[in-house]
Amino acid sequence: MPGSPAPLHLDALGPSGPYRAQAREVVHDVTGRPVAELSMVPRLYVQRGLAALRRAxxxxxxxxxxxxxxxxxxxxxxxxxGMTAGQYEHAVARVSGLPITxxxxxxxxxxxxLAGAYGFAGQARPRGSRDTSNGAGTAxxxxxxxxxxxxxxxxxxGIHAQWAEALALGYRVAxxxxxREPLSAHRLVTALHEAGFGTDRVVLLPTDHGVADDLVGGADLAVVYGGDDVVDKYRSSTAVLPHGPGRAKILITADTDFTRHLDTIVDSVSREAGAACVNATAVFVEGDPAPVAEALADRxxxxxxxxPEDDRAVLPVRGLDAARNLEKFVHSEAAGARAWLGGDTIxxxxxxxxxxxxxxxxxxxxADAPQARLEMPFPCVWVAPWSRADGLAPLRDTIVLTALTSDRDLVGRLLDEPTVRNLHVGDHPTHVLVPGLPHDGYLGEFLMRSKTFTDAAPAAP
Structure with a gap:
């Protein structure tokens, strides 16, 4: 495009500093315009990077x-x-399609x-390992x-703030x-290097999917983001923590007037452009779901x-072809459902x-319709009936459940349900998580363990 700036070079950031690989992948914005070239490193470079982390x-x-x-x-x-914070934010909005705000x-x-990473990571520490009052021994x-x-x-x-806790705990990180959006990770690793973390303590290794398996296998532990296929691949591994779809949900029981909580329901669906794992994608209603669906659609x-760079933007943006393909998929999956909004086009x-x-x-x-498990990268919500006979089954496998109910027995059962990873009761949107409290468990639960240490060595003569 005439007059367009040259694409930004996003070099790999290895133990010897920036590395511009021969193999590069073009990063486009939502209109298809090239924004950056991402260096793609080979398997040998990854192996050498991991070896340097081990030596550090x-x-x-x-x-x-x-x-x-x-x-x-x-x-x-x-x-x-070469990018100011404002230029970075504009570029991320244009590349990811997320609203700039x-x-x-x-x-x-x-x-x-990052400022609170050490304290946040320490929240997972067992109380026994904090207590040094056990005589010669301690945990x-x-x-x-x-x-x-x-x-x-x-x-x-925002997902990049989580892995920084590993640095706080003393890990070296690759x-x-x-x-799709490498700008944020590149900027953060660059900032860490500038702040004093050596290039042999944190590295950025862009790779293809095949080499990514070597990266996971060559590290002691790994955190991996992806879809259900990723979760299934690593489900049985004790060395890999997979983060898959969130499938956040809302439950409205018959003792609740949903109109008093409509702001919370709408906010849960649409905030974060509906693109985050903590956005509500299913609403279960004890009784007739139609009034809830109608009110949601109206709002x-x-x-x-x-x-996306407009300060008033609240919806995600994609390239036109990608948007059309997503629309075809959603409409195919929605066959048999009643469309209150988006049935003609999204x-x-x-x-x-x-x-x-x-x-x-x-x-x-x-309640058990398969569409209720479908998570899309925009405000797309499935409203379903729920009854006590349905039980907890439709509510399981969710990162956040907001329960609009006064039934404390039901709340207790939901709190005990292990596949409901976070539970909000009342007017607390699904996307609002308090800093220092677990998102999908504490990362420290995966990264750390406790052991007994008894120092009963005899005193020197």
Missing amino acids: ETLPPDERVPALAEAGRLFATATLN MVRESTAGIAAG VWIRRGDVLAVLAAGNHP VRPSR LAGLPALP VAELGDGAAALRPAVFQLDR
Whole structure:
């Protein structure tokens, strides 16, 4: 395109510094315009990077805690790799299609997450390992390994704040960025290097899927993001923590007037552009679901379709062809459901080769309908009937459940249900998670373990 700036070079960030590979992948914005070239490293480079991480010394706690805070400050304010924070946020909005206000919020969230990473990570520490009053013996909290691999997702920049907790705990980390949105991971690793984490303590290794398996296998532990296929692949592994679809849900029981909670329901579906794993994708109603679906559709229909860099944007944007393909998929899956919104189209063309994804509301005829498990990257919600006879089965396998109910016995059963990973009762949207509380469990539960240490060595003569 005449007058377009040259694509940004996103080099691999290895133990010897930036590395521009011969193999590169073009990163496009939502209109198809090239924005960056991502260096793709071969298997040998990954192996050498992991070997360097293994040889490196862990930064002492009194150095890594302020270094993490400084990295967060740099990430949010500094010019890194030739990009100001504002230019980075604009580029992420254009590449990911996420509203720029959401990207700005994630920038601030990452900075806060890094500043508090050591304290947040320590929340998982068992009380027994904090207590040194047991005479000669005590419990100590130790790492399960030294090197962590992270196969990052590209659906939301905020996910990068989580793996920083591993650095706080003393791990050396290898990050494979999303090829769809690698800008955030690249900026964060650059900030960490600038802040004092050596290039042999955290590396950025963009790879294809085949080499990614070597990265996971070559590390002591790994955190991997993906779909159900990823979860199934690593389900039985004790060395891999898979993060799959969230399938956040809302339950409205018969003792609740949903109209008093409509703001919470709408916010749960549409905030974060409906693209986060904690956005509600299914609403279960004890009784007739039609009034809830109708009210949701009425509220969501008014959301504007705008380019992602517009400060008023609230919906995600995709390339027009990708948006059309997604629409075909949704309509195919929704066969037999009642469309309250989005039944004609979810595509709002923006006139530049991109399209905003408009909300969709579908009503199902039973609680166990398979569509209730379908999570889409835009505000798409399935409203289904639920009865006590259905039990907890339709509510299982969810990262967050907001229960609008006064039934404390039901709340107790939901709290005991292990596949409901977070439970909100009352007006607390599914997407709102308190810093320091677990998102999908504490990362420290996976990274660390406790062991007894008894020091009864005889005194020197």
